[in-house]
Amino acid sequence: MAKLKVVLAYSGGLDTSIILKWLQTEYDAEVVTFTADLGQGEEVEPARRKAELLGVKPENIFIEDVQEVFVRDFVFPMFRANTVYEGQYLLGTSIARPLIAKRQIEIARQVGADAVCHGATGKGNDQVRFELGYYALEPDIRVIAPWREWEFASREQLIDFAEKNQIPIAKDKRGESPFSIDANLLHSSSEGKVLEDPSVEAPEYVHQRTISPEDAPDTPTEITIDFERGDPVAIDGVALSPAALLTKLNELGRDNGIGRLDLVENRFVGMKSRGVYETPGGTILLAAHRGIESITLDGGAMHLKDSIMPRYASLIYNGFWFAPEREMLQALIDKSQEMVSGQVRMKLYKGNATVIGRDSAYSLYDEDLVTFEEGSGSYDQRDAAGFIRLNALRLRIAAQRAKKVAR
Amino acid sequence: MAKLKVVLAYSGGLDTSIILKWLQTEYDAEVVTFTADLGQGEEVEPARRKAELLGVKPENIFIEDVQEVFVRDFVFPMFRANTVYEGQYLLGTSIARPLIAKRQIEIARQVGADAVCHGATGKGNDQVRFELGYYALEPDIRVIAPWREWEFASREQLIDFAEKNQIPIAKDKRGESPFSIDANLLHSSSEGKVLEDPSVEAPEYVHQRTISPEDAPDTPTEITIDFERGDPVAIDGVALSPAALLTKLNELGRDNGIGRLDLVENRFVGMKSRGVYETPGGTILLAAHRGIESITLDGGAMHLKDSIMPRYASLIYNGFWFAPEREMLQALIDKSQEMVSGQVRMKLYKGNATVIGRDSAYSLYDEDLVTFEEGSGSYDQRDAAGFIRLNALRLRIAAQRAKKVAR
Amino acid sequence: MAKLKVVLAYSGGLDTSIILKWLQTEYDAEVVTFTADLGQGEEVEPARRKAELLGVKPENIFIEDVQEVFVRDFVFPMFRANTVYEGQYLLGTSIARPLIAKRQIEIARQVGADAVCHGATGKGNDQVRFELGYYALEPDIRVIAPWREWEFASREQLIDFAEKNQIPIAKDKRGESPFSIDANLLHSSSEGKVLEDPSVEAPEYVHQRTISPEDAPDTPTEITIDFERGDPVAIDGVALSPAALLTKLNELGRDNGIGRLDLVENRFVGMKSRGVYETPGGTILLAAHRGIESITLDGGAMHLKDSIMPRYASLIYNGFWFAPEREMLQALIDKSQEMVSGQVRMKLYKGNATVIGRDSAYSLYDEDLVTFEEGSGSYDQRDAAGFIRLNALRLRIAAQRAKKVAR
Amino acid sequence: MAKLKVVLAYSGGLDTSIILKWLQTEYDAEVVTFTADLGQGEEVEPARRKAELLGVKPENIFIEDVQEVFVRDFVFPMFRANTVYEGQYLLGTSIARPLIAKRQIEIARQVGADAVCHGATGKGNDQVRFELGYYALEPDIRVIAPWREWEFASREQLIDFAEKNQIPIAKDKRGESPFSIDANLLHSSSEGKVLEDPSVEAPEYVHQRTISPEDAPDTPTEITIDFERGDPVAIDGVALSPAALLTKLNELGRDNGIGRLDLVENRFVGMKSRGVYETPGGTILLAAHRGIESITLDGGAMHLKDSIMPRYASLIYNGFWFAPEREMLQALIDKSQEMVSGQVRMKLYKGNATVIGRDSAYSLYDEDLVTFEEGSGSYDQRDAAGFIRLNALRLRIAAQRAKKVAR
Numbered sequence A, B, C, D: 001m002a003k004l005k006v007v008l009a010y011s012g013g014l015d016t017s018i019i020l021k022w023l024q025t026e027y028d029a030e031v032v033t034f035t036a037d038l039g040q041g042e043e044v045e046p047a048r049r050k051a052e053l054l055g056v057k058p059e060n061i062f063i064e065d066v067q068e069v070f071v072r073d074f075v076f077p078m079f080r081a082n083t084v085y086e087g088q089y090l091l092g093t094s095i096a097r098p099l100i101a102k103r104q105i106e107i108a109r110q111v112g113a114d115a116v117c118h119g120a121t122g123k124g125n126d127q128v129r130f131e132l133g134y135y136a137l138e139p140d141i142r143v144i145a146p147w148r149e150w151e152f153a154s155r156e157q158l159i160d161f162a163e164k165n166q167i168p169i170a171k172d173k174r175g176e177s178p179f180s181i182d183a184n185l186l187h188s189s190s191e192g193k194v195l196e197d198p199s200v201e202a203p204e205y206v207h208q209r210t211i212s213p214e215d216a217p218d219t220p221t222e223i224t225i226d227f228e229r230g231d232p233v234a235i236d237g238v239a240l241s242p243a244a245l246l247t248k249l250n251e252l253g254r255d256n257g258i259g260r261l262d263l264v265e266n267r268f269v270g271m272k273s274r275g276v277y278e279t280p281g282g283t284i285l286l287a288a289h290r291g292i293e294s295i296t297l298d299g300g301a302m303h304l305k306d307s308i309m310p311r312y313a314s315l316i317y318n319g320f321w322f323a324p325e326r327e328m329l330q331a332l333i334d335k336s337q338e339m340v341s342g343q344v345r346m347k348l349y350k351g352n353a354t355v356i357g358r359d360s361a362y363s364l365y366d367e368d369l370v371t372f373e374e375g376s377g378s379y380d381q382r383d384a385a386g387f388i389r390l391n392a393l394r395l396r397i398a399a400q401r402a403k404k405v406a407r
Helices: A014-026 A046-053 A067-079 A097-111 A126-137 A155-164 A242-255 A280-296 A299-318 A324-336 A381-406 B014-026 B046-053 B067-079 B097-111 B126-137 B155-164 B242-255 B280-296 B299-318 B324-336 B381-406 C014-026 C046-053 C067-079 C097-111 C126-137 C155-164 C242-255 C280-296 C299-318 C324-336 C383-406 D014-026 D046-053 D067-079 D097-111 D126-137 D155-164 D242-255 D280-296 D299-318 D324-336 D381-406
Strands: A005-009 A030-037 A061-065 A115-117 A142-144 A180-183 A188-191 A221-228 A231-235 A260-266 A272-278 A342-349 A352-359 B005-009 B030-037 B061-065 B115-117 B142-144 B180-183 B188-191 B221-228 B231-235 B260-266 B272-278 B342-349 B352-359 C005-009 C030-037 C061-065 C115-117 C142-144 C180-183 C188-191 C221-228 C231-235 C260-266 C272-278 C342-349 C352-359 D005-009 D030-037 D061-065 D115-117 D142-144 D180-183 D188-191 D221-228 D231-235 D260-266 D272-278 D342-349 D352-359
Touching: A005 A014, A005 A097, A014 A030, A014 A155, A030 A046, A030 A097, A046 A061, A061 A097, A067 A097, A067 A231, A067 A242, A067 A280, A067 A324, A097 A115, A097 A126, A126 A142, A126 A299, A126 B381, A221 A242, A221 A280, A231 A242, A231 A280, A242 A280, A260 B280, A260 B299, A260 B352, A280 A342, A280 A352, A280 B260, A299 A324, A299 B260, A299 B299, A299 D299, A299 D324, A324 D299, A324 D324, A352 B260, A381 B126, A381 C383, B005 B014, B005 B097, B014 B030, B014 B155, B030 B046, B030 B097, B046 B061, B061 B097, B067 B097, B067 B231, B067 B242, B067 B280, B067 B324, B097 B115, B097 B126, B126 B142, B126 B299, B221 B242, B221 B280, B231 B242, B231 B280, B242 B280, B280 B342, B280 B352, B299 B324, B299 C299, B299 C324, B324 C299, B324 C324, B381 D381, C005 C014, C005 C097, C014 C030, C014 C155, C030 C046, C030 C097, C046 C061, C061 C097, C067 C097, C067 C231, C067 C242, C067 C280, C067 C324, C097 C115, C097 C126, C126 C142, C126 C299, C126 D381, C221 C242, C221 C280, C231 C242, C231 C280, C242 C280, C260 D280, C260 D299, C260 D352, C280 C342, C280 C352, C280 D260, C299 C324, C299 D260, C299 D299, C352 D260, C383 D126, D005 D014, D005 D097, D014 D030, D014 D155, D030 D046, D030 D097, D046 D061, D061 D097, D067 D097, D067 D231, D067 D242, D067 D280, D067 D324, D097 D115, D097 D126, D126 D142, D126 D299, D221 D242, D221 D280, D231 D242, D231 D280, D242 D280, D280 D342, D280 D352, D299 D324
Parallel strands: A005 A030, A005 A115, A030 A061, A115 A142, B005 B030, B005 B115, B030 B061, B115 B142, C005 C030, C005 C115, C030 C061, C115 C142, D005 D030, D005 D115, D030 D061, D115 D142
Antiparallel strands: A180 A188, A188 A272, A221 A231, A221 A342, A260 A272, A342 A352, B180 B188, B188 B272, B221 B231, B221 B342, B260 B272, B342 B352, C180 C188, C188 C272, C221 C231, C221 C342, C260 C272, C342 C352, D180 D188, D188 D272, D221 D231, D221 D342, D260 D272, D342 D352
């Protein structure tokens, strides 16, 4: 019988190395590794040597820089909707999972693998996001989720397994990390351990990607962001690729202490959890995108977008990126962005990302209309009387009823 | 025939004094003035002498401090929904109008008046908010809206009328103010003139209620806010009445440069306008309320609230406070707040109002559940497999169809 | 060690009798039976003797007529929202489950039971509805779901077990029924077997509760239904209790071939299934309730209700009756019904339930307003011009932009 | 100075003939007539001679059969959403107005006209629909709405004007019609006069397009409708153009007494009105479309569609067909229909249009999955346990809180 062939989402770190070995020993599997450079800020090439050391065949090692795809096809479409989960969270982790799942499935097809495997735990959202992605793209794929399957009952047992199997263990990994991290070009998240008590302030050292507002410069930085059809395309007049642009915004955000969020959120699996998120560039981008929409997007269109946004955000948070209803909402959102083009001026200062000016050849803002002085042909103040009276009509009828009934 | 008796929303300022006189001359009306102290930061008693000077009978002068009613019955109910219009605006002007309209109608009943009158212009939202309020409470009331009716075609003609009628004109009013202001305990708004070009940064001098983040202290301020059933009740352990509490938050916000917003928004009457809003206390309160909800409000409840919020915000913005659908939404919102009680710790620093801790006897956050370690009886990681597989089922069936169809 | 004590939802039929015995043998459990008369149209008292025969102690047998509670506290609240799932289904099965779950939990507390048990299969929605109900009311209750647990792999093995355990088997149960039924005072549902191919018409014999429209009388029946605060209270002027009223409507519906639905629906567990539903009284009630709302409910209120209805329906369908968001929506819905009182006249004829007249002391319909003739003081046709022009304003601005951009 | 040139929506009937003459006399206008054959069931060619008689130049007379455009670009897109207003109304009048408005504007451009004119009254929705259409397409167009402008205070004065101007008056028009009618290929509506009391049954004679269910044949008619991407394309296997197909469905509906609706609805202008609608083909089509969606549309997609439908319906009802948010919703809806193809079998019988079978190569219904018997590889009943437990988790935590708090 042919060996089971498994495509593993492999970071090169200790945990996924243990999984790699566990697949080889427990399943007698031929492991194919997929390591994505999502802009997490760590080299990905070392993963190659680690995989080789663990016996993965060179042709079974896939290492890819997917930053441009990530930003262009996942991050930017999401930002077109001004997406935040539970009013605040910019979905930095959620939006990366579908991309990884998609590439794993594509590689599985390419190499003829039977199964895919990820390193997410059994309590979190990421397992759902990975696996909904897998199933949506390849319905009969076999999914292996080690954290839900294996018998290791403690971190110690994992380390023992690693030692027994000659998996190199960084010194600081022997004792446990005081919190866990996920990172990509959009954000870093920290959770667990020292963050588990939501009444206790997050320690400064959990932050990976931003300096504290208090440590940020005393002078504001001003920038201009250009948008085309809802997506940012240039900073200070310099056209940049999606990933390069987000990288630049990240630097600007980091240096000005922008994008920190300490949040207790509701996981899809039913529990509340506390995370510390840093989304420096994304936080600037959200404010800027709202700024350019404020002058280029029709009011009715904006209100419709705002009303469906929470649902769109939940779909992404819950892992339904490839679900038909997410795609339907995307069609609606993208339709709205056709004229969301122009320039936003922003001030960055100690945690604040503030829109201070917006300009566009597609502007719907009409100074003539809004001015206190008379003189605009397109607005007759007397129209407001009729507008109000007809809007009031049903309220008046109801008030008349209330009077009649009270008698 | 009896004289027309009109209840005027009277600030004591130049514009409403002109209206007062105009009602007397144009309509030969007996004017009843209502001056509300909404916490706008100006003395209201001077309005009495001004009204008297303009010939209003003492028994026709109503001056009231409505700050507690304003905060308790209007501001706090609105904040229970984390209400923002178009993603950002805290609705400081919108929420005050229904209260004024309601008192005008009550006074009209008390004094037997036939009509009510306000000083809002014919291009803005406030005329709608006033008048929808009037009509919803007293369906057959006569509404006089001078700005839509009179023949004055310029500011100059207004001033001429004032002079001719011995209405005192403050020196600085002769030339026009560079922008117009509305203020109450929740916020100050500035708009018009120097703010009319949305590509140009708002000058520092338009700000009334906050110092600039750059001028705020270099050291953060930490405070604790106590909530009961969704409303704040104490700061740093000191119980405060609604208005006193908001006043205190305003001071804290002002001193830390918190709550400025420069926004281009969509008016109900169909045009875009640009406003600069300062909501120092409200900005802190919004963040704090989200903080206490994050541990005390069920996820499903929160998502429902978030999904109806934009509609609730539009209703308030558009002046439908007394509409049945606003009251229905309020019933939904209030129902959700029954256990939103506890304490939020916040850091205020140069424009940032950040939740750094939350605690509650009603917390739904369960450290045992969320911990990476095993040991919680209520969560079995294996359950996640079934959860995912059933959530994936429809996606898999669709993917199978896609394959079949592609063949 | 004390015996496990289990409260079983017991119909007295073969399947739940097998479960009863299985609990006794497999779990060595002391079984407490709960048999509810929900108006399913079968005697419930025989369940007592059957339970006794199977060794259940008399004090452990609970048989209750819950029809009034069912209609008053579950059916009517749901109908206040004009609730239909996926545009059509009146949720007859879904709405009964929470009541049964609630009573099981209450009995479990009363008798000191450790567990609850139901007879729903592992593929359907009912298991979810029962168990979400149990957990929402008693979070640490033990739930036993035999169909997901036991080893019987076929109907035959079940029958064998029944025979071996002296469970009486009705003759016609030996061979399998050609479809499965659920019934209560609101509806009967049929699914499975002969209905599994959705391209094939449902045979006439699956219908339990209605005659075919073709067999219904050739003369229409006219009735009047009185409503108070959203609930029906009388038929043809005769006040009736909730259950008696629904019973009467069921008779009227049955006799006129009203309330059949053949539907392919989406189950919460992810698959599509086909059911044939008969909701004779409910179908009349839905039309009548819409009728009384049409004259007594404000337009804004109605549109809000309509927009949240699909979510409310899904919550009930999915088993979230006791979830906070269902209760929030109920608060909103109930708030809207305060003046939904009056009388609706209906014609029942061969499958059609048609509103032919509505009348109410709380009517918002104003003949004066709507007439083509002039003469109503409250509507000035000229107001419409301003109303339209301001509603058009943003469209005009967008059209002006389109022209400018096209140049 | 050049004469005012006006494009009038001209039916050829008495009212629009009066308007034509009034435009010539009151405005001294050069009138251009546009007469559309929307399938209203009256000849349109006679309008040519009438216009000529009233002095309209031949080159200013536009008569067009727009039935195919109407059904293909307006009716079918709307039906993709299963659109009903206030739960019941199929929007037959609303959906025709944008098409007429669009053609008027196009003709105005072609002939160089300055203004457009319609014959809708000042109390209804149609004036809004026409004028929002005009303004959205040609922002600076001049709009003439005679019913809101002229001085005629009664029907009698209108008739006098007609007589004085040699406008031919059909005998039965001298006395007033007992109700007013609008018709097109989708529906006929009747309102006013004899229908103004909503407590009184609509007389049989108001119905234009359907026989009564009681007069319909005693034997059912069965038909098959084929759909492609959400639109019907064939009846009983015969491919038909959009208008031909709807015409055929209308005949089938008429003959079987299908599609009558007696409704009190909420107009956009704020009042309630009562209408009798007949939408024979549309009623069949709605049921059939739901039927084909039930097996081909994913559950999540369907629920999203259902949740936005009321908003989409209101937009159409209120006249916002050309608004950006309608177009955004259309993008969402159209996206969902990509695989809504297949065949629906229906039974038509005395007012009932019942789906009795559906079949599709794109079906998502899986008999294997849903069967009571084991044997489907893709569903493991044990998965349901985990699915339920994680869905219950937040409910359990809330219940634990309730217990703790109660102590």
